[in-house]
């Protein structure tokens with residue numbers, strides 16, 4: 001039907017898009033405030049190796065942002081454009097997300113390429129926090145994989161509407177409809193295909209569009225020419241069936257469609273499209289696209305889907321906290337370029353020109369030369385340079401309007417901080433999990449020490465889940481993070497980016513301590529022989545500050561309550577007692593790890609006219625703390641990981657046995673299509689080296705993911721070993 005004419009039109013449309021890109025690029029540089037209605041802020045989330053980078057590379061190519069395609073691990077040694085760090089190119093995985101912008105169908109699209117590995121979930125979380133919509137990528141042969149579940153949870157946490165793209169239709173065993181079933185069953189997402197493939201594996205010829213009811217082919221060297229034809233006879237029946245499935249799914253969401261469907265009448269395309277859009281944005285539906293990024297098939301249609309079905313910034317509600325009110329009242333932000341500016345710094349990057357801060361504008365307009373306030377620190381800064389990022393290249397701009405994403409230069413801040421032009425507003429904080437494991441690290445050459453510390457500080461500002469601490473006694477540097485790979489990558493970056501070879505110690509687990517019972521204390525600190533005397537008496541009780549410390553949602557903070565009545569204890573001593581309590585919590589008596597979830601209630605006390613002092617009360621608090629701790633059921637808590645292993649059903653016994661040996665408790669098991677999937681809660685302390693064990697056991701075919709779940713009490717028989725290890729370490733440090 002469209003044949004040659006259509007082909008030429010498509011080619012010229014591709015060129016036209018490149019030309020539009022160029023001219024819009026010029027325009028953007030001058031007038032950079034974009035109408036929010038034509039803006040899309042999207043992220044691409046998936047399990048590791050599903051093809052996010054390859055997909056993004058195609059998007060950049062088809063939108064005219066780059067003029068050649070480079071493969072991840074390709075033979076041209078260039079590497080994909082979005083994987084800008086050398087290490088990413090070598091390993092072929094995306095470590096840091098890169099932000100880029102492009103134009104498609106006259107829409108301004110900001111894309112964040114997010115990493116898939118579980119150790120880098122903070123990158124995914126931060127990206128999702130600032131995006132309005134997402135593309136959930138699945139591999140057509142592997143379907144829903146462990147990390148798909150994690151990113152799905154994150155998307156749900158931030159209410160991110162999504163379209164789904166089933167990639168790798170060219171792979172052996174590709175079955176998009178099996179994937180759709182898994183998405184429905186395992187992710188509980190109401191979804192339906194808006195396309196079907198014309199063939200799979202080597203026979204993949206193109207895609208059938210179930211809304212237009214047309215066959216779509218991708219011609220040219222790189223699939224850049226989109227050709228639409230009538231559906232070949234051999235696919236007509238399947239296309240009719242799957243369209244029927246789509247319509248019946250939409251009929252449940254829309255009365256007008258339901259009526260037409262029941263009357264067996266023609267349903268207008270506009271109605272189908274508006275129903276999909278509305279329900280995608282309301283999180284009631286997800287349209288499923290499909291193709292093969294590697295074989296240049298289907299990407300342009302998915303881009304059309306982004307524009308057609310994902311929300312623009314005006315369709316998403318964003319709130320800030322008014323930090324000038326004690327209860328931090330929620331304030332709705334308005335997508336209005338004239339309102340006072342509010343923006344969130346969601347990612348930091350250091351490059352040869354200095355610190356680059358990625359920022360999402362939520363309200364008002366960010367302008368070059370403007371003075372900005374950092375809501376967290378109160379600092380005032382002048383914005384001297386702002387840019388739009390395209391992978392690791394940039395364009396200077398002078399303004400960015402509401403809903404837009406840009407980057408600022410030369411602004412010192414930490415990620416997650418809010419900037420305003422004076423209003424006392426802060427965006428809600430980004431959920432940051434506590435680091436679960438640590439390593440000691442030092443430079444091989446002591447002369448590198450200053451450079452080494454500076455680099456670590458920089459990483460720490462970029463990544464809130466990466467924490468650097470120094471043991472004051474041994475001066476040993478300890479880095480903490482979300483897993484072995486997370487910390488290993490930083491050790492590698494020190495070597496590669498800063499030329500600092502390092503030595504790392506054995507990984508250790510971050511234990512915590514807590515009290516489990518109420519204990520009433522009356523503690524007297526008295527030293528009245530010789531010299532200035534000391535006298536302080538305090539009464540009160542300690543108890544758990546939360547009902548169930550193992551509940552992942554539990555508030556694990558410590559709390560001091562002054563419940564004194566009368567004048568036995570003058571006010572001047574209370575701050576010293578409070579401070580001493582919080583100091584004690586920093587280092588638990590059993591293992592030296594922090595105490596969490598403990599309440600300290602001070603009810604009464606006694607002073608001596610001459611010998612009482614703030615110091616005496618601080619020492620009394622320490623004594624009361626120690627006493628309460630040993631009598632109040634002091635416990636050691638260890639990080640428990642939610643581990644999911646997916647293996648061929650043949651390995652079921654071995655995998656279960658292996659997890660039990662690692663003190664795992666199975667929480668769920670499933671057998672599906674010859675695969676066995678097990679979820680288990682396993683102490684992190686036993687998980688070191690699991691990747692190697694799994695590889696060995698399953699001939700490299702098993703997969704696992706793990707995510708921090710909670711801290712739970714250590715088994716009785718383990719406690720003594722941990723305490724002994726702590727004592728030994730203390731001894732070594734005092735000998736040092």
Ligand SMILES: Nc1nc2c(ncn2[C@@H]2O[C@H](COP(=O)(O)OP(=O)(O)OP(=O)(O)O)[C@@H](O)[C@H]2O)c(=O)[nH]1
Pocket residue numbers: 046047048049050051052053054055071072073092093094095114115116117167168169170171291292293294295
């Ligand atoms: N057969 C096939 N291979 C693909 C396709 N898309 C990507 N790949 C390959 O799959 C591998 C992983 O692709 P990436 O694009 O790096 O995947 P990713 O999801 O960005 O990976 P991470 O960032 O590490 O999570 C590479 O070897 C790609 O060439 C596809 O459509 N078909």
